[in-house]
Amino acid sequence: MLKKDIQLILENQSDYFDEEKYIIQRDILKKIKPTKGFVTIITGIRRSGKSTLLKSIISKNKNNCQYLHFDDPRLLSFGIEDFYTIEEICGKSTIYYYDELHQVKTWERYIRHACERNIELTITGSNASMLSTELATLLTGRHLSYELFPYNYKEYLSSNSLKNNIEQLKNYMIEGGFPEFQRSKNREIHRQLLKDIIDRDIIARYSIRDAYAFMQVTMHLINNIARPMTYRKLARSYGIKSVNTVITYMQYLENAYLFFIIHKYDRSYKKQQSNEKKIYAIDNGLVVSNTIKIQDDHGRLFENMIFLHLRQQYDQVHYYKNVGECDFIVSQNGKPTCCYQVCYDLNRHNQEREVNGLTEAMTDLNLKKGYIVTLDQNDKMKQDKVTINIISADKLFNIRTK
Numbered sequence: 001m002l003k004k005d006i007q008l009i010l011e012n013q014s015d016y017f018d019e020e021k022y023i024i025q026r027d028i029l030k031k032i033k034p035t036k037g038f039v040t041i042i043t044g045i046r047r048s049g050k051s052t053l054l055k056s057i058i059s060k061n062k063n064n065c066q067y068l069h070f071d072d073p074r075l076l077s078f079g080i081e082d083f084y085t086i087e088e089i090c091g092k093s094t095i096y097y098y099d100e101l102h103q104v105k106t107w108e109r110y111i112r113h114a115c116e117r118n119i120e121l122t123i124t125g126s127n128a129s130m131l132s133t134e135l136a137t138l139l140t141g142r143h144l145s146y147e148l149f150p151y152n153y154k155e156y157l158s159s160n161s162l163k164n165n166i167e168q169l170k171n172y173m174i175e176g177g178f179p180e181f182q183r184s185k186n187r188e189i190h191r192q193l194l195k196d197i198i199d200r201d202i203i204a205r206y207s208i209r210d211a212y213a214f215m216q217v218t219m220h221l222i223n224n225i226a227r228p229m230t231y232r233k234l235a236r237s238y239g240i241k242s243v244n245t246v247i248t249y250m251q252y253l254e255n256a257y258l259f260f261i262i263h264k265y266d267r268s269y270k271k272q273q274s275n276e277k278k279i280y281a282i283d284n285g286l287v288v289s290n291t292i293k294i295q296d297d298h299g300r301l302f303e304n305m306i307f308l309h310l311r312q313q314y315d316q317v318h319y320y321k322n323v324g325e326c327d328f329i330v331s332q333n334g335k336p337t338c339c340y341q342v343c344y345d346l347n348r349h350n351q352e353r354e355v356n357g358l359t360e361a362m363t364d365l366n367l368k369k370g371y372i373v374t375l376d377q378n379d380k381m382k383q384d385k386v387t388i389n390i391i392s393a394d395k396l397f398n399i400r401t402k
Contacts, residue, residue, distance in 0.1 A: 001075075001077055001078055001079070001082050001085070003085050003088070003089070005074070006082060006085050006086060006089065007089050009068070009072060009074055009075065010066060010068060010086070010089065010090075013067055013068060013069055013072065014066075014067060023052055023055060023056055024049075024052075024151070024155055024158055024159045024179070025056065025158075026049065026053055026056070026148070026155060027152065027154065027155065028053070028146060028148055029053070029056055029057070031146060032057065032144075032146055033144070034057070034095075034120060034122055034144075035144060036118060036120050037115070037118055037142060038115070038142050038143055038144050039111055039114075039115050039121045039122075039123060039139060039142060039143040039144070040121065040122040040123070040143070040144050040146070041122075041123055041124075041125075041130055041143055041144065041145045041146070042054075042122065042123070042124045042125075042145075042146050042147075042148055043124065043125050043126070043127065043128055043130050043145070043146075043147055043148070043257075044124075044126065044147055044148035044149060044257060045126060045149075045150070045197070045256065045257035045258065045282050045283075046126045046193060046196065046197055046201070047150075047178055047179070047180055047193055048148050048149060048150050048178070048179070048257075049148060049150070049151075049179045050099065050100075050124040050126075050148055051069065051099050051124075052179070053124075053148060054067065054097050054099060054122065054124065057097070057122065058097060061095060064093065064094060064095055065094060065095040065096070065097060066086070066090045066094050066095070066096050066097065067097045067099065068086070068096075068097070068098055068099065069099040069100060070098065070099065070100045070101055070103040070104055071099070071100050071103065075103075078104055079104070079105070080104065080105070080106050080107065080109060080110050083110045083114070084110075087119075092117065092119055095120040095121075095122070096114075096119065096120070096121050096122070097121075097122050097123075098121065098122075098123045098124070099123075099124050100124060100125055100126060101123045101124065101125055101130075102125035102126070102127050102129075102130055108138050108139075109138075111123065111139070112138055112139055112140075115139060115142050115143075126197075126201060126256065126257065127201070127255050127256060127257075128254060128255045128256075128257060129255050147312070149177070149282070149308065149312055150176060150177035150178045150179070150282065150283045150285075151177030151178070151179060151182065152177060152308075152309065152312070152397065153169065153172050153177075153309075153393075153394070153397045153399060154397060154398075154399055155177065156168075156172045156175075156177050156182065157172075157399070159179065159182050159183075160182060164394055164399050164400065166375065166376050169375065169376075169393060169394055170375075172284075172305075173284055173298070173301050173302060173305050174284065174285070174288055174295060174301065175284070175285045175288075176190075176283035176284040176285025176286055176287075176288070177283060177285070178190065178193070178283055178285060178286065181285055187285075187288075187289040188289075189289075190283075190285055190286045190288075190289030190290060191289055191290055193286065194222075194258075194286060194290050197256050197258060198214070198215065198218060201256045202214070202252045202253070202256055206252055208249075208252075210240075213238055213239070213240055213245075214249055216238045217234060217238060217240075217246065217249050217250075218249075218253065218258070219290075220234065220237070220238070221253070221259055221279050221281075222259075222281060222286075222287055222290055222291060223291050223294065224279060225279055225280055225281045225287060225294075225300055225304050226278065226279070226280060226299075226300040226303040226304055226307075227278065227279065227300075228276040228277065228278055229276065229277055229278070229279060230276055230277070231243050231246045231247050231250070231277075234246050257282050258281065258282055259279055259280065259281055259282070260279070260280045260281075260282075260307070260311060261277045261278070261279060262277065262278050262280065262307075262317050262318055262319055262328075263275065263277060263318055263319075264276060264277075264318065264319055264320070264321055265318035265319065265320050265329045265336070265365075272318070278319050280303075280304050280307045280308070280311075281304055282308070283308075284301050284304055284305055287301070287304070288301070298344050299343075299344045302342060302344040302375065302393070303327060303342045305393070306327075306328075306340065306342045306373050306393065306396070307328065307342075309396065309397060310328055310330055310340065313330070314330040314331060314332060314337075315331055315332050315333065315334070316330070316331040316332075316334070317329070317330055317331075318331070320339070320357075320360075320361040320364075320365075322360060322361075322364065323360060324353070324356045324357030324360045324361075325357045326339050326340075326341055326357045326358050326360070326361035327340060327341050327342045328340040328341075328342070329361060329365065336365045336367060337367070337369065338367060338369040338370070338371070339358055339361045339362050339365070339367055339369070339370045339371070340370075340371050340372075340373055341354050341355075341357060341358040341370075341371070341372045341373070342372075342373050343372055343373070343374055344374065344375050345374065345375060345377075346372060346374050346377055346390060354372055355372070355381070355383050355388060356383075358370050358372060358388060359383045359384045359386055359388070362386050363384065363386065368386070368387075369389075370386060370387075370388050370389070371388070371389050371390070371391055371396070372388060372389070372390045372391070373391055373392075373393055373396050374390060374391070374392055374393070375392065375393060376392045376393075377390050377391075377392060378390060378391055378392050378395060
């Protein structure tokens with residue numbers, strides 16, 4: 001690209017940060033600490049607020065930084081050599097913020113070279129492969145990685161100037177947390193977002209030949225959140241000849257942050273991979289807007305909401321199944337630390353099943369902490385020498401009722 005064209009785009013995009021706009025302070029800001037000599041990497045699904053998050057970070061250091069968003073169509077011909085043109089324009093002492101950087105081919109090689117020269121960088125992308133082992137190897141441990149999700153419940157309340165109560169928790173469970181949807185409440189935003197991710201970030205990016213089969217798999221998953229599945233059954237259901245094709249499709253969907261796959265807990269990693277999987281989606285609102293009947297299935301929506309919270313708090317999340325079942329086993333540093341059973345409404349009809357599944361998991365894994373997460377119940381009980389805490393979702397989210 002010509003130097004004058006790059007300079008014009010840099011000036012145009014900088015105007016974005018001069019706009020006066022109320023910004024929700026995201027919880028993740030407390031964790032992000034850009035460090036010289038390290039690349040800060042922020043990943044997350046499209047429209048989760050990464051650009052606005054960068055605006056919050058840049059606002060603390062406006063005088064010595066440069067922002068560039070690679071979704072700009074004027075940057076379609078941008079190549080790795082153009083990064084050095086930006087350095088000529090802005091200087092090596094500038095702090096660079098590159099948004100949706102994965103659009104540029106071989107961007108990793110420039111980032112490594114910049115890191116070696118102690119250029120301070122914060123980059124974002126909508127693809128989880130930016131956190132891959134390959135990238136970690138290329139950057140030789142000189143990166144700090146973070147994941148941004150749509151609004152959590154606390155951020156949802158803040159964005160709408162609401163106080164915590166049961167009705168708002170139910171609304172959040174149905175609406176989800178995409179910032180643009182919260183501003184307009186227009187469900188077409190969710191539908192267009194799903195279409196854009198499938199068409200642009202997956203089918204076009206990976207040159208998928210059978211787009212119809214891929215779409216069938218995607219819609220099956222979004223209609224079956226919080227349910228068990230196997231790759232083989234999924235392939236058979238939609239006439240896909242190779243199980244490996246389904247596995248590849250699942251990797252693409254995970255990389256785009258649309259879905260999360262969790263495995264049955266087993267001390268054997270090999271068995272974990274061969275057992276049934278469970279699927280969870282990035283956002284409840286995205287699910288409700290793109291399905292017909294799930295809105296009335298509060299049990300699965302509630303479970304998906306709780307999963308998203310746990311996924312952001314712990315290194316690993318599994319499910320447990322033996323004689324009974326437990327929804328979530330969470331681990332830190334590869335070691336199980338706590339069990340969570342999710343039950344929208346704990347009552348005399350389901351209490352025995354829920355309690356027995358939780359106590360079996362706690363006993364088997366020798367864990368002292370076990371919770372049953374409900375919509376609005378708080379209590380405590382003992383079963384088979386273990387103490388079970390029954391807590392409401394807002395208490396799990398650490399939000400006080402006002």
